[in-house]
Amino acid sequence: MNDDPSADVLVIGSGASGAAICKRLSDHGARVVCLEQGDWVDRARLPKAHVDWEVRGRRHWAANPNVRRWPSDYPVGSEGDDPIDIYMYNAVGGSQIGFAGNYWRFAPSDFRVKTLDGVGVDWPLTYEELAPYYTINEAEVGVAGLAGDPCGPERDPLPNPPAPLGRPGELLVEAYEKLGWYWWPTEQSITTQAYRGRPACDNRGWCTFGCPQGSLSTADLAYWPSALKNGVDLRTNARVREITLGPDGRAAGARYYDRNGVIQEARAAVVVVACGGLGTPRLLKMSASPAHPDGMANSSGLVGKNLMVHVQSFAVGLFEEPVDGWRGTWGGTVSTRQFYETDPERGYARGFIMSGCPGWSPLNLALQIAPWGSGHHAAFDERINHEISMYMCGEDLPEESNRVDLDWEHLDGFGLPGLRTHHALNENSRRLGKDMIAHGRQVLEAAGAKSVRDFGLAPIWGWHLLGTARMGDDPQTSVTDAFNRAHDVPNLFIADSSSMPTSGGVNPSSTIQALALRCADHIWDRRRDWSSAE
């Protein structure tokens, strides 16, 4: 076992949050080591670099690790009444490898769910405290959008203009105008014009299958080049086995298997866990010790609990006219928060967004609607290029019974345990989901759809895995404080999607990265404390 030279900060995980923390801390001058269990993705192999991109997205690049089984992956089971179809990547850039780019800020009310609506929990910080970091992050990734949105407090102009609406967006705008509803161009983590050395989006669409030209702001592109230039020591193929403790009870570093499968140890004054909503509780539980018998930083018993995924669905409208659905950003060019804030008359707490997307690409459409045999082509031709999809995302409230546990029956390639997820929608989520789908259908009908189909609420898409090591003021009801510092281990930080106490009703990447930057500044501001404790 090598005895590593010490770093100021050890970051475990190089995804959306880990990348942001590494870059921010190294901007300040900190010596940072980052351990990433995966590797860089070969951008020439990204699905969208190939004509058969849809097929590649189902096989080697499948979002479910049980299908993909890269060496960096670990097994994840799905149990419960509403099992989750897991969506995650273990690589530099993390799950943003399969990113749509929707990039919303939370609303101020999202931070005060319990106080305002009597459900869930409040966050230990406010929108106003996070807002400066949203702004910094938006500049880093080059967000596209438009300031002046009446659905949130005033803010500075965004770095890049909104993506083109395309025909689907134009039809939906007409529908919103007819209904008299609020709408706004969707903020997207996409460089719609050349920005900081990255090219302007050229509207190839289907962003989640990879963006070979590099306009989709995944963490491997938006943060890592600068972090590496700053001198961050990124160690790929480094599978962390456990966080280590010093004799003083503080985190000392981490033991990991290197690319040759040989155990190594990295030490630092501060340790940051940024492995995502599944990976973080897995690592904390694998780091159980006599001092932390139920897992590191788990005196609350909440590590792995309160797993949230969002209530999500699609409604799909069939239109007489062709909609040019083959081009334009896929994540939805126009969106509404018409039903985002709680309205007691709707019969449930919290709300949802709707975001209009092109229809479906050929293979996925055929698998959905085209029966095999003599009727195949007629069914397919009726819908290809004549559909518009409405993505809908609503708040999933925290429930302790929704959780992740270690699975010692299914191990990874290093003999470390897999995970089991347990998930069931609660009654509020079911009501919200039903109403959400009804409104999605309503918009499409107002846009002129001659028929509408929808996907219902099952299976549960595990695109956003949140809440499994939540932050809060009370050590008995949360795992970290408002700056992501573990209540139980003073120099251990948990800074990723697991720290979110509630889910909001929007895609979470923007909030995850803003929290990460805020955490990084907090670590830096208190650097004297960490040095003296070393």
Add this chain to the structure above:
Amino acid sequence: MAYDRKQAGHKVAQANRPDYRLEVGRAEVPVGEPRVFRVLDAARGATLQAWVATLIPADRGRPDAAALGAAEYIDATVSEVPSLRPALLNALEMVERIARTKSHRTFGDCTPDERERLLREFQRDGDPDAFQMISDFTYEAYYGHPEVLGALEARTGWRGLGPMKGGPMKPFDPSLLARVKSMSPRWRKLSTEREIRA
């Protein structure tokens, strides 16, 4: 990726359930490459070619799935994932048996209508999961093929190769927002100290 795999009858991929939907992740088989059969012998290869041509027949200027190498694509997949071979081989055996019993000839010698009828019987009473596997792989081989994607444009306007190239689009017009910009704020202001710092 993202919306992928969501379809009727979709099962969540599990670590603890043997399933072609899981096993196939290990088989990276580019669509459209020239191939010969590696696992199937000539007779079984012919049965599979007749099968995939029945699943997606020629129509509207588009070839059938066999003409595009779907059978060889399936063979290449099970070549990379041996655990899928038994299901495929058994399915081919069963369909030939049904054809001989019901139509008194090989599956490949049956008329298109007969083949469709026989496959529906196999799908219902034979091995539905094996049928679904062959069907899914056939759809992959077909809709990932440049010839199909190119043909789609002439018939449907869908530019099958467009996602590879992109192109300019009309920029967003902010004047569209005139009505929305006049709306009163649509977010809840936290008016009391209790709300702001509960």
